[in-house]
Amino acid sequence: MTPSTPEKAPDIAIEFDRVSKSFGQRNKKHRVLNDISFTIPRGLTTVIAGGSGQGKSVTLKLILGLLYPDSGRVLVDGINVPSLNKRELLKLRTRFGVLFQGSALFDSLTVFENIALPLRERTNMSEDEIRSRVMATLDQLELSGHEDKFPAQLSGGMKKRVGLARALQLEPEIVLFDEPTTGLDPVMTREIYQLFDSMQKQLGYTAVIVSHDIPGVFDIADQIILLNKGEVDVFTDVNEIIHSTKPYIREFAEMTMGDLFTRPEKEKCH
Amino acid sequence: MAETTIPPEEEPPALALPFIFLGDHVLYILTDLGRMGIFLFSALVGIFRRPFRFRELLKQLNFIGAGSLAVIFFTALSSGMVLGLQGYYSLHKFGAEGMLGSAVSLTLIMELGPILTALMVTGRAGSAMCAEIGIMRISEQIDALECMAIDPFRYLISPKFLAALISVPLLTAVFDIVGIFGGYLAGVGLMGVNSGSFLSGMQQSVTNHDIRLGVIKSIVFALLLVWICAGRGYLVQQIRGAGFGAESVSRVTTQAVVLSSISVLIFDYLLTAVLL
Ligand SMILES: Nc1ncnc2c1ncn2[C@@H]1O[C@H](COP(=O)(O)OP(=O)(O)O)[C@@H](O)[C@H]1O
Ligand SMILES: [Mg+2]
Numbered sequence: 001m002t003p004s005t006p007e008k009a010p011d012i013a014i015e016f017d018r019v020s021k022s023f024g025q026r027n028k029k030h031r032v033l034n035d036i037s038f039t040i041p042r043g044l045t046t047v048i049a050g051g052s053g054q055g056k057s058v059t060l061k062l063i064l065g066l067l068y069p070d071s072g073r074v075l076v077d078g079i080n081v082p083s084l085n086k087r088e089l090l091k092l093r094t095r096f097g098v099l100f101q102g103s104a105l106f107d108s109l110t111v112f113e114n115i116a117l118p119l120r121e122r123t124n125m126s127e128d129e130i131r132s133r134v135m136a137t138l139d140q141l142e143l144s145g146h147e148d149k150f151p152a153q154l155s156g157g158m159k160k161r162v163g164l165a166r167a168l169q170l171e172p173e174i175v176l177f178d179e180p181t182t183g184l185d186p187v188m189t190r191e192i193y194q195l196f197d198s199m200q201k202q203l204g205y206t207a208v209i210v211s212h213d214i215p216g217v218f219d220i221a222d223q224i225i226l227l228n229k230g231e232v233d234v235f236t237d238v239n240e241i242i243h244s245t246k247p248y249i250r251e252f253a254e255m256t257m258g259d260l261f262t263r264p265e266k267e268k269c270h
Numbered sequence: 271m272a273e274t275t276i277p278p279e280e281e282p283p284a285l286a287l288p289f290i291f292l293g294d295h296v297l298y299i300l301t302d303l304g305r306m307g308i309f310l311f312s313a314l315v316g317i318f319r320r321p322f323r324f325r326e327l328l329k330q331l332n333f334i335g336a337g338s339l340a341v342i343f344f345t346a347l348s349s350g351m352v353l354g355l356q357g358y359y360s361l362h363k364f365g366a367e368g369m370l371g372s373a374v375s376l377t378l379i380m381e382l383g384p385i386l387t388a389l390m391v392t393g394r395a396g397s398a399m400c401a402e403i404g405i406m407r408i409s410e411q412i413d414a415l416e417c418m419a420i421d422p423f424r425y426l427i428s429p430k431f432l433a434a435l436i437s438v439p440l441l442t443a444v445f446d447i448v449g450i451f452g453g454y455l456a457g458v459g460l461m462g463v464n465s466g467s468f469l470s471g472m473q474q475s476v477t478n479h480d481i482r483l484g485v486i487k488s489i490v491f492a493l494l495l496v497w498i499c500a501g502r503g504y505l506v507q508q509i510r511g512a513g514f515g516a517e518s519v520s521r522v523t524t525q526a527v528v529l530s531s532i533s534v535l536i537f538d539y540l541l542t543a544v545l546l
Contacts, residue, residue, distance in 0.1 A: 066413055090419045104414040106406075118418045121425070170418070 013174055013206040014040040014063055016232075019072035021058055032058050034230030035072070040223070045200055045207040047217050050227035051252070056210040057101065059227065060176050063208070064096060065089045076174070094122065097172030097205070101179045103163040105151040111138075111162050112147035118169045137165045141195070157188040161195070168199065175200075177209040181216075189213060193220050214256040228252060298510055305508060309501045313431050316423030326429040334395040334430075335437030339444065341390050346445040349382055350374065350452025357453070358461045367463045371471035374453030375446075379476060379484045380546075381538070383446040388491035388534045391438055392527055396499035399430055400526040403503030404519035412504070427504065431496050438492030439485060446484070483545050490537055495530045502526035 021033040032055035040046045048056050061067040062074050065081045074081045076092060084092060105114050112134055119130045138144050141161045151159060160180055167175055177196070181189040197220040200207045211217040215238060218224060224235040228248055235241050241253050282290060357373045403426070406412050415422045450472070457463040502509065502522050509525075512518040 061413075064413075064417055066416065090416075090421070093417050094419045096417060098414065098417040100410040100414055102409050104410040106411055106414075107409075117420075121420045122418065 011042050012039045013042040013077065014208070015073075015075040016059075016062075017073040017075065019062065019069045019074060021055070021062065021067065021069050031230055033062075033069075033227075036227075036230070036232040037072075038225050038232055038234050040206065040208060040225075042206050043204055044222035045197070045209065045220055046223045046225060047221040048208065048210045048225045048227060049212060049214055049217070051212060054227040054229070056212075056227055057178055060098075060178055060208070060210060063176065064093060064098065094170060095173045097167030097170065097175040099160070099163045099167045099175070099177045099180055101182065103151070103159040105159060105162055105166070107151050110148050110150055111143065111154070114151070114162060115165045115169060118166065122170060133169075134165075137168070141165050156183045157192060160184070160192055164195070164199070168203070171203070172205055174206045174208065177207065177211075179210055179212070181211065181213050186216075189216055193217060196220065212256070226252065302505075302509070305505055306497070306501050309427075309504060310497050312423045313427045313497070313500070316421060316428030317432050319421060319424040319428070323425065323429050326425075327432055330429050330433030331437055333398075334391065334433050335441060338391055338394055338437070338441055341394060342387060342441050342445050343448055345386055345390055346378075346383075346448035347452040349386060350378065350449030350454075351456040353377055353382070353449070354453035354456025355461070358457050358463065367457075367461075368467040369471055370453070370457045370463050371468035371473075372475035374457065375450050375472040375476050376480060378446050378449040378453070380480050380487075380542075383442045383449060384484055384487035384491055385534060385538050387438060387442040387445045387488065388495055389531055391434070391441065391492075392495045392499065392530045392534070395434075396495050396530055397523050397527050399496070400499040400503035400523045401519055403427070403500055404506040404522055407504060407506050408515060408519060427500055430500055431493075434492045434496035435489065438495070439488040442484065442488035483541070486545065487538065487541050490541060491534050494533050494537060498530040498533060499526045502529070 016036055016038050018035050018037055019033055020031065020035050022029050022031040024030045048059060050056055058067060062069055063076065063081065065084060068082050076095075079092065081089070081092065105111075106117065109117065115134045115137060116130050119125050119133065125133070135144070135147070138147055141164065143158065143161055143165065146154065146158065151162070154162065164180075180196070181192050184192065193216060196207065196209070200220075209217060209221070218238045221238075222236070224238070224241065226233045226235065226241070226249065233244075233246070233249060235244075241249060244250060244253070353374045354370065357370050358367060361367050361369050361373065403412075406426070412422050412426070415425060454465075454468060458465045458468050502525060503519075506512060506518055506522045509518075509522055512521050512525075
């Protein structure tokens with residue numbers, strides 16, 4: 001099914017081409033994405049930022065073919081995802097690793113079984129191979145000793161790490177993270193991002209991180225995509241955001257990373 | 271918060287509003303039926319997908335089948351005994367106590383066995399199934415399965431279908447036997463009906479046709495209850511008016527139990543009318 005000659009330059013992993021997406025019935029129609037286009041480079045970390053409800057998760061679900069756009073093309077390696085049939089879609093998804101917003105761990109399975117699941121279901125590895133592989137990952141992510149616990153017995157940060165471990169088992173080319181640090185304290189947040197960064201550098205996958213965790217996540221971003229009211233802006237540097245002249249970007253920047261501006265005159269009370 | 275809402279192209283005339291409302295609802299019902307149809311089809315196809323999850327099937331058989339034995343036993347015993355007493359009371363008026371065995375066993379095999387078993391299993395296992403799948407849906411566990419390219423039907427839904435299709439007819443058989451025993455206890459043990467006439471009445475009146483009707487009913491009911499309960503849970507986010515989060519799961523579970531019970535009762539009538 002994969003065409004040998006992708007129609008896009010090889011350094012682009014994902015491309016949105018004039019994509020629109022709305023929800024709701026006719027007179028309560030709510031347009032989440034309005035004719036947006038952007039590209040995500042291969043082997044780097046792209047952050048999709050934006051306020052709550054701006055369509056960040058919808059963007060990820062479009063990439064995975066869990067939702068369909070109303071118009072436009074979503075290209076992964078030049079393949080238009082919405083045009084794939086069910087079998088082709090399943091095949092495409094084997095190239096993705098996904099860490100969901102709420103970790104989406106299977107709560108009736110232990111940590112070990114959660115991480116082993118993709119290996120058991122998708123590969124022919126023996127139970128011994130699976131065991132050693134999972135244990136190695138657990139070790140790498142500092143989860144050793146927790147393999148027999150159930151997700152409900154884990155802390156927020158541990159759940160994220162188990163989710164990451166599970167997402168990385170099948171050696172994905174593209175890893176999607178949906179708000180991976182929601183509900184974590186700032187110290188844990190920084191640790192998780194450092195972990196993501198080192199895993200990404202080590203494995204070389206294309207990382208797409210959805211976050212409203214700003215500016216923290218910008219430290220590890222090679223590119224930033226800002227979603228706002230159905231529109232999209234692309235930046236390659238935090239400074240571009242800070243020095244942007246567009247009023248809504250300034251507003252977003254001041255709202256989310258006021259501390260970066262270090263303006264003493266802007267006190268809380270006045 | 272900040273959401274882009276597109277105003278409708280133009281206000282429809284007031285006269286058109288009832289039709290828009292009606293059309294909208296009809297469309298929703300058709301879409302919903304369509305989704306349920308696709309769900310049923312995928313679940314049935316999933317039964318034949320490899321690799322087969324034998325351990326999951328055993329787990330579900332244990333939950334739906336073995337787990338329901340106690341409740342089936344007591345329901346069957348008490349309804350059988352009531353049938354025995356009630357039957358005796360009616361038949362006694364005509365001096366036809368000898369027909370008690372026949373009346374009790376036919377009622378149980380053709381009617382009460384399949385229907386009460388299906389209702390009990392809906393209440394006990396169907397609701398749990400709906401809530402479990404609904405929670406997996408809203409916590410994105412089903413999306414996660416799809417993202418790992420694991421077919422959620424083969425992995426999660428189809429074993430439940432198969433387990434229900436196997437256990438409900440067996441539970442119905444248990445219900446029938448325990449119920450008839452209850453009828454015997456009440457009629458023969460308490461009211462003093464002749465044991466031989468109870469048993470021979472039963473033997474003479476119950477035909478293969480009656481048993482077949484009971485079996486067909488139990489299979490249809492099993493399919494109905496697992497389809498509706500699992501399907502409503504699976505589609506929890508697409509059900510209009512269900513709301514969000516934990517509340518949507520609880521609403522949809524209630525709705526599934528009601529829908530499934532009503533469908534069982536309606537199909538009971540239809541099957542009886544067609545097959546009797
Ligand atoms: N399956 C869906 N059905 C209807 N509306 C949806 C659906 N998914 C998302 N939305 C709506 O789309 C908007 C964007 O959602 P989302 O992408 O989840 O936001 P976020 O940027 O916070 O991740 C929200 O207003 C949400 O209500
Ligand atoms: Mg989101």
